[in-house]
Amino acid sequence: MSKHHLGEFEEVVLLTVAVLHDGAYGVAIIDEMEKRLERKVSIGSLQTVLRRLEKKGYLSSKFGEATKVRGGKRKRYFCLTSYGRKVLQTTKEQRLDLWNAIPNLDLKKGYA
Numbered sequence: 746m747s748k749h750h751l752g753e754f755e756e757v758v759l760l761t762v763a764v765l766h767d768g769a770y771g772v773a774i775i776d777e778m779e780k781r782l783e784r785k786v787s788i789g790s791l792q793t794v795l796r797r798l799e800k801k802g803y804l805s806s807k808f809g810e811a812t813k814v815r816g817g818k819r820k821r822y823f824c825l826t827s828y829g830r831k832v833l834q835t836t837k838e839q840r841l842d843l844w845n846a847i848p849n850l851d852l853k854k855g856y857a
Contacts (some may be wrong), residue, residue: 751836757782759803761835762823770809770820771795795823803829816842 751759762769762775774795775786799803805826808819825833 751832754790755794755798756833756836758791758823759798759829762804763825763830763833764855769823774823778803799823800828802826803832 756781757775758774761774765773765777771788775788775791778784778786795804795806799806803826804823806821806823810819811823812819817856
């Protein structure tokens with residue numbers, strides 16, 4: 746295993762930020778995750794993970810422009826750093842290695 750360990754939720758958040766590219770901010774990330782994964786995501790848990798991923802150097806963030814719709818409040822946009830992309834690539838390769846190591850996988854059959 747590599748020195749980079751991602752929890753499942755951290756990995757999903759990083760992947761979602763990558764999917765949204767320039768449009769990755771809190772509510773958009775939650776909407777995308779809920780749509781794709783069909784599971785509820787709380788804003789508190791997302792904010793905690795976004796801060797942790799930023800502290801680890803996997804994400805960076807910047808504020809967008811203030812808008813009247815948001816009462817002058819600016820959105821914080823997130824993007825993957827080059828380090829974050831590297832960690833995601835390593836994680837993907839590790840997962841694929843595991844999947845490829847399963848002999849004759851047939852998920853419809855049980856183990857016998």
